[in-house]
Amino acid sequence: EAGVAQSPRYKIIEKRQSVAFWCNPISGHATLYWYQQILGQGPKLLIQFQNNGVVDDSQLPKDRFSAERLKGVDSTLKIQPAKLEDSAVYLCASSLGQVSNQPQHFGDGTRLSIL
Amino acid sequence: AQTVTQSQPEMSVQEAETVTLSCTYDTSENNYYLFWYKQPPSRQMILVIRQEAYKQQNATENRFSVNFQKAAKSFSLKISDSQLGDTAMYFCAFRNNDMRFGAGTRLTVKP
Numbered sequence: 001e002a003g004v005a006q007s008p009r010y011k012i013i014e015k016r017q018s019v020a021f022w023c024n025p026i027s028g029h030a031t032l033y034w035y036q037q038i039l040g041q042g043p044k045l046l047i048q049f050q051n052n053g054v055v056d057d058s059q060l061p062k063d064r065f066s067a068e069r070l071k072g073v074d075s076t077l078k079i080q081p082a083k084l085e086d087s088a089v090y091l092c093a094s095s096l097g098q099v100s101n102q103p104q105h106f107g108d109g110t111r112l113s114i115l
Numbered sequence: 116a117q118t119v120t121q122s123q124p125e126m127s128v129q130e131a132e133t134v135t136l137s138c139t140y141d142t143s144e145n146n147y148y149l150f151w152y153k154q155p156p157s158r159q160m161i162l163v164i165r166q167e168a169y170k171q172q173n174a175t176e177n178r179f180s181v182n183f184q185k186a187a188k189s190f191s192l193k194i195s196d197s198q199l200g201d202t203a204m205y206f207c208a209f210r211n212n213d214m215r216f217g218a219g220t221r222l223t224v225k226p
Binding site: 104 | 119160217
């Protein structure tokens, strides 16, 4: 079974620029998550999708972050404009459904550095 | 709000020995799930073990086992016969609706 695919693996941009990350979940997984992991901290949920609908985006900084999962499969997370504090690893995860006992499977993440 | 606390930023253990990583959490919920994830330098989060709060029996997966104390809201991870490949960050996580992670413990297994 192919795992969660993310690209790019690394991205370096200057502050105020825009950046986008892509995620392809495990086939058949209805639920998709985006996490932000700042160095030295655990992952923090940014947004959760169930198919193509948003379940939880309460911790997404909506003035600069946006995410979509138009066809209910792959997803894109965008930051526009980027700030220095956005430097982090952005992890995508997927699970079969929203039920709490279903494990989340993670991708390798994208490391974003803001200069 | 649920919070997860890992009080040990770093731990080390000799190869083949046993180590225990601590985790406590705070919640008013009665039904929830607890997880331990491993994150090696490759960055991918790998599920190590999970525990349902309604089960009294502690979960076990090969060399990994937990000590779940619901009343104390404690969920520690024991790694037996430590191997060099166990070197990684370990995150404790709590899930009721959304997933909350602790800050992690960096474990180093020494040869």
